[in-house]
């Protein structure tokens with residue numbers, strides 16, 4: 147952990163500064179006492195303020211640690227639930243970081259068993275592709291086409307599928323980012339559109355790419371670009387909706403397709419939205 151996180155999410159420097167404020171107040175109180183030779187009202191107030199400040203900081207740290215421990219326990223529970231269902235033949239790649247968090251993987255697995263999709267298109271490959279392929283193998287139906295902007299990362303995901311014997315359930319397509327056409331979509335760099343020309347009737351669209359650090363709304367084109375290719379009752383799985391960019395994207399889609407999209411949210415660590423299409 148390179149940041150000591152408080153509810154107000156202080157950086158390490160701010161945290162140290164807050165600690166110094168508390169210690170300094172107590173030190174000043176002691177100096178006042180030493181200088182005057184007695185315990186004055188000013189000294190008592192300064193001492194009290196220092197102790198109060200340090201107690202408050204301790205409480206903040208304690209509350210933060212409590213919620214982090216709860217989140218970790220939830221991830222462990224989710225990992226156990228997922229692995230006991232999938233029974234992976236090799237160790238799974240790490241959950242979290244750029245990959246889906248364990249609690250989101252649990253939601254994905256539940257959704258796949260519930261909806262039994264035929265064609266799945268995914269934006270952003272990795273652990274999610276492998277997990278989906280495991281479920282498709284158990285369902286005995288369905289196929290995932292995963293668009294990947296990174297040539298190197300596309301080989302990594304293909305490697306996962308090969309190692310787990312699941313290559314026949316998934317195509318990982320290297321789709322470098324390109325500027326799209328059109329007045330609105332033309333503002334975006336998105337997956338090379340030619341890669342999806344042959345696909346129709348997408349039952350599940352997983353939106354977890356492209357990378358969004360340069361443009362927080364980089365994932366916006368997924369729905370308008372693929373709308374005609376979505377089946378009449380498709381589901382759109384959107385990760386990271388606790389981020390401003392993704393939550394704004396969902397709002398834009400809802401405004402753009404009134405009455406044709408119904409949103410359900412799931413309380414995961416990074417935020418998850420499921421959009422049910424009704425054409």
Ligand SMILES: C[S@@+](CC[C@H](N)C(=O)[O-])C[C@H]1O[C@@H](n2cnc3c(N)ncnc32)[C@H](O)[C@@H]1O
Nearest residue numbers: 244245246270271272273274296299354355357
């Ligand atoms: C949010 S990630 C996609 C994660 C993917 N859905 C998964 O569950 O692993 C978006 C992009 O980040 C890039 N990436 C870089 N390092 C990665 C990593 N360790 N895991 C997954 N994606 C990574 C890939 O180009 C990927 O398409």
